[in-house]
Amino acid sequence: MFLSRTPEGSMPEEEKKEEVKEQEQQKKKVDIKALVKLVPPASALKQRTSKAREKRIRLRLKDVKPTQAKINPNLAEQLGITDKLEIAVSGKKFVFEAVKDSSVPENEVHVNEELMRENGISDNTIATVRAHRG
Structure with a gap:
C-alpha cells in the first residue's frame, strides 16, 4: 500500500483514524488500583457475627x-x-x-x-x- 502526504504536510485520513483510535484506547484504560479499591475484601462480603453456642x-x-x-x-x-x-x-x-x-x-x-x-x-x-x- 502506498501512503502519501498531502501537499499541505498533513497526514492521510487512515493515519488520522489510527491516531484517534490509539488516543481513545488510552482514555479507556482505567487504573487497576482504583478498581481494586472498589471491590470489598472477602471477609466483608459475608459479614457474620458469630453467636456463642x-x-x-x-x-x-x-x-x-x-x-x-x-x-x-x-x-x-x-x-x-x-x-x-x-x-x-x-x-x-x-x-x-x-x-x-x-x-x-x-x-x-x-x-x-x-x-x-x-x-x-x-x-x-x-x-x-x-x-x-x-
Missing part, C-alpha cells in the same frame, strides 16, 4: 425443682435458650426447663441440689451450658 459457667446447687434450672435472662439470650437448656458436666448431660431469673449471676446456673449430689456433682462445679436442640 455454649458457655462455661458455674453450677450452683440451690432449692430449685429437679426439672428446672435458673439462668440469667442475658445469658439465655446470648446462647439462644428459650424453653430448654442442656448442661454438660463430668461426661454427663442433663436437660432442664429454663427458668429465666435476673437474680441469678450471669456466669452461674442454679440447679437442684439433690439431683446433682445423686450424680456426684458438687456445688460451684464448672459446667457447659447450651440450648437444648431436640
